[in-house]
Amino acid sequence: MYPFDAIVYLQRDDHYKRSDLEQRAQIDAMSINDTKDKVLKIPDRSDYLRDQRRSGQEIMGVLPALYPRELLWAFNILPAEIWDPPGEILLANVHLQASICPIVKRGLEFILKSPEIINSGYLFPHTCDSLQNLGTQVKDLIGVPVPVYTFYNPKGEFNKASKRYYSEILFNLQKTLEKSHGLLSQNQLKAACELGHKIDIRRQMLHAALMEDRFDLSNREYFQLIRAAEYMQGQDYLDLLNHVEINEQIGVAPRARLLVTGILPPGDDILNFLDESRVRIVSEDLLSGSRRIPIVEMDQPDDPMEYLVERFFLLPPCSTKAGGLDKRLQYLKKLIAKSRCHGVLFNTVKFCEPELFDQHFLIKSMKVMGLPVLNLETELQPGLSGQEKTRIEAFLEMLDEGVPV
Amino acid sequence: MSLSAKLKYKFMKDYGAPALMSLQGLKRRRSRPTPSAFGPPLESNARLKEILTRHYYLSRFVPGVKKVAWVTSGAPVELLRVFDFYTIYPENHSALVGAKKQGAEYCGIAEGDSFSQDLCSYARIDLGHMLSGKSPAGKLPKPDLLFCSNNICQTVLYWYKAISQELDIPLIHFDAPFVSDRQSEADIRYMAQQLQDMIPILEQVSGNVFYMSDLEAVLKRSQDSSRTWGNILKAMQAKPAPMTIFDAFGHLAPIVSLRGLPVAQDYYNILAEEIDDRVSKGIGAIRDEKYRLIWDNIAIWYKVRYLATFFAERKMNFVTATYTNAWAETIDHLNIKDPWNSMARTYGQIILNNNLKHRLGLMRRMIDDFSVDGMVMHSTRSCKPYSVGQYDLRKAISTSLNLPSVIIDADIADERVWSEQQIQTRLEAFCESLEDTNRG
C-alpha cells in the first residue's frame, strides 16, 4: 500500500533497481528456459480476435486510453482496444470535421463498419474533448447495436477528493457491468488483478532492459510486442512477454539512441527505416505503452478494488490526465537519464490538443537542456513520405555531430 | 497594499473612468449610422460599452489594490468574488481581439513561439498576448491566481497550465466530470468536495477570510442576473424579436465576466426593461422579420457584422442560440441553502459538459419555443466540445423537424480560416432553400 502523499511522481526512483532486475531475469530465464522459442510469435490482431470470438469470447471495443482492464477481465470480457485501425477513412468523414484527430476518425470508421467481433459493447474512457464527444455522438446520435459505456478519468493535479471519487466511479462501472454480465465474483477480480500485476512487473522489466540494450528485438518487433497488449488475453500476453529473452550482455552500440514520446509509436515504415539506419529506440513514453504501466512496482493485490485505485494513481504523468507540466518534465528527464538517449522523438498525432499543448513546454525545456528534438507529425497513414525521410535523416546527421569534417 | 494605489483605483473607479467613457461614448454615437435593414439600435448598447471599457480600463489600477484572477467562462467565479478578486476573462479578451480582426496577429505570436496552429484560437490569442504584452484593451494586469474548470473543455486546463508554468502562478482547477448520462452522487460529492477544499488556498492568495454569508449573497446576485438574462433571451420569442442574437453576443459579456457583481445585475435590469418596452411596442431588431433562425456554437467574432447584415438584408433574424443560453440554462439548479452541492449541479451540467442527447433535446425545445424556421451551425475549428457531433445533430434536427439548415466551417477568432466565397455560397443556398420551403 502506498500512502496518498507518496503519489508525487517519481519520489520513488528506485523502481528499476538493477540488482532486482537481474535477479528476476535469471529466475525467469530458468523457469521458462525449456519452452522458449527463439523467434517471437506475436499473433496478428485480427486473426487473434476472430479466433477468440469463434471460441465464444465476449469482446468489448475499448477506445483510448486509461481504463480498468482487470475489471473487464473479471467479467470475462476481452477488451479489444481501438487505436488506429488501418484502412481508408470514408464513412467517418460524414460524421466528423476535417480538423479532428485521426484516432477519433479511425475509431469511428471502425465502429461504423459494425464489426462482428465486438459483441459486448464499446467503452469510451474519458481521454480528451474529442473522444468525450465521440462517445456521446456514437451513443446518443449515431447509435450502435451493442451497448456503449463511458468511464471518466479524473483530470488535473490529483487532490484529496480524486482518490475517493475514482474508487466510487470504479464501483459504479462494476454495477453497470453487473446489469448485463451478472454479479462480479470477488475471486475472479482478485485473480485478474494478480495477472495484471504480473504483466505490469514484466513490462517494467522489459522497459528497463530496453534502456540497457539487453534485447535482440528490432524497434519494430519491440513495439509489436508492446502493442499486442491491446488485444491479447492477459494470460496469453504474459506468456508472450515471458518468451522475450533479456540478454545478460549489453548489445552493440547503435548509431543513435532515441526516446520516443507521444500517443502511439511511429508507424511500421518509420520503425523499419530507423532499424535500417541503425537507430535504436531505447525508451518510450507513449500513451499506448508505458504511460499505462505503474511507475513503481506495486505490492501484490490484497483488496482488488483498492489495488485498482492505487494503480491508477501510480501511472506516469500523461497529457491526457493533464497534471502539472513540471512533473511530466521531471519524469521524462529520468527516462532520458536512464536510457542515455541522444535525442527525443515526438511522434505527434495531428490535431491532438493534449499532446500539442504539453509538447510546447517539453520541447522548449529539452532544447534548453541541449537535447536534440525531432517532431514528427502523423495522420497515422502508412508509409514514409519523402519529407518524413528528409526530416529523420537530417536529424540523424545532426546527431552525428553535424557533417563529418 | 499601498494607500496611494488604493486611492488611485478608487478615484478612477468613481470619477476618472466614467468621465473618460462618456467622452468615448459621444464620439462613437455620432460616427455610426444604422444600416437600413436593421430596426432602431438598442439604447443599452452605450451602457454596455461603458461598463466593459471601464472594466478593462480600471484593471490597470488594480495591481496593489486587489488580487487578480484569470478565470475561464464556465468556472464557479462566485467563490472568487467572496474573496474580492479582480477577475479577468481571457476568453472574453480573446473574443475582443477576434472582433477587432487581430486574431491572426496574436495567434501568429503564439505560433512563432512554437505553439501549434491547431490549438484553440482563444488559447493562442491569449498566449500571444501573454508573450507580447500586447492587447487592444490597453494592458491586462498580471494574474495572482489562475482559476479554471474543464466544464467547458479540457483545452482550458492545458492553456492555463501553460500560463501557470510560464508565469509561475498558482492554478486552481475545478474538475467537472462530463455528464455522459446523468450526474451521479459520486460526481456531485467530488465536485462539492473540491469547491470546499479551495477555500484555504483562496484565503491564502487573497489574504481575505471566507464567510458563508458572503457566498450566499454573491450566489443570490449571480442567480438573479442569470435569471434576468434568461428572461431577456426568452423575450426574443416575441414576433418580431426585440433584438438579434448578434446583439446578444455582445450583451452576454457581463453575465460571463461580471457575474456575481452588482454592476451585472443593474445592467440586466436596464436591458430587460428596454427589451420589454420594445416587445410591448412591437419594435423589432430588424426592420422586416420574415424568417426566424437559430444559431449553434460560439460567435464568429471577426464576422459578426457581416453575418448580421447578410441575414438582416434577407429579412432573417437569429432569435435564439445555444451559446447565449449557456449562462442561463442551468441556473435553476442553484440553491443558496445548499451551495456546494447545488454549485456542482449548476456548473457540472452546462451545455458543453453535457451529452449530445441533452443538447439535441434542448435545441428541439428552442426551435419550438422560438418559432424557428431555419438553423445555422458554425462548426469551429477551435472548439472540439462544441463541434464534434454537430453533423449528426444537424441530421437529427433537420430530418425530424424538416428544418432547413446549413453548417459553415470557420473559426471563432482566427480569421485566417475564413473563406468568404465558399461560405457566402453556402449561406445563399441555405437562404434559397429556406424561402422555397416556406413558399411551398
Place this chain on the structure above:
Amino acid sequence: MADLFFGGIDVGSLSTEAVIINSEEQVLAEVVLITGVNGSEAAQKALNQALELAELAQSQIAALTSTGYGRASVPFATGKTTEISCHGVGAHHLFPSTGTVIDVGGQDSKVIQIDDRGHMLDFSMNDKCAAGTGRFLEVMADRLELELDELSNPAYITGPSTPISSTCTVFAESEVISLLAKDTPREQIVNGLQRSIVNRIWSMVVSIGIHGEVTITGGVAKNQGLIKVLEEKLGQKLNVPKNPQTVGALGAALIAKRHHSDSTST
C-alpha cells in the same frame, strides 16, 4: 599530383542543380535545370552540363554527394546527405558568419541553425501544407498572370498591400480571385501575398532563433519583394547568394570533398 575535383547534385522538387569544385573549394561550374518527372535523368543531365562547363570528364570527379528530395535516385553519387545539412554547409562557405539559414524551395521551407563550422545545431521544416513555400507563390503568380521574375519588379515591392488572410493555398487562391474581381491592383495583392508567406516562414525563424547573420537560400531568394519584407521583419540585412538555388549543391560538393579526405587521410 593531379588536382582533385568534387561534385554536388541537388535534385529538388522543382529544380536540379549541379556544382563542381576543385580541391581549393573554388566553384568551377554550376548548373540549374528543371527537375521534371525523372529525377535521375535530370541529375545526369545537370552533371553532364557542369562537366562540360568545367571541361572535365566524369571519371575525374573524386567524390560526389547527392542531396535534395531525389537524393536516392542519383546512381553515380558516392554519398548522400539531406539538403538541410547541405544548405547549412553551403551557406557557411559563402558567408562564414552565418548563424541562421533560411532555405525556401519549391516544396519545402526550412530554417537551419548552424555553428561556426557550418554544422547543423537545429532545424525546423514546414508541415505538409504548401503555404510558406515557393509553390504557394507559383500558384498565385499563375493566377495573377505574372512570371516569377516579375515578383521582383520594383512596382510590386513598394506601395500598399492588401492583406491576404487565408493561409491555406486553396483558400488564398480564391481570395485572390475575388480581389481581382473587385479590381484590386495587382501590386497590392502581390505585396499581400509576400507578407503572408513571410508570416508563415516567420514562425519557423522564431522557433529556431536569429543567430548572428542570416543567409537565405533556395529559389525563393530570387524574389526581391519577399527579401524586402523579410528584412523589414528581421530588422537586419539578409545575405543573399548570387545564385541561391545552387547553395545546396555547393554544400553537397563540399561534403563530398570532406568525406573524400576523411577516407583517404587515415
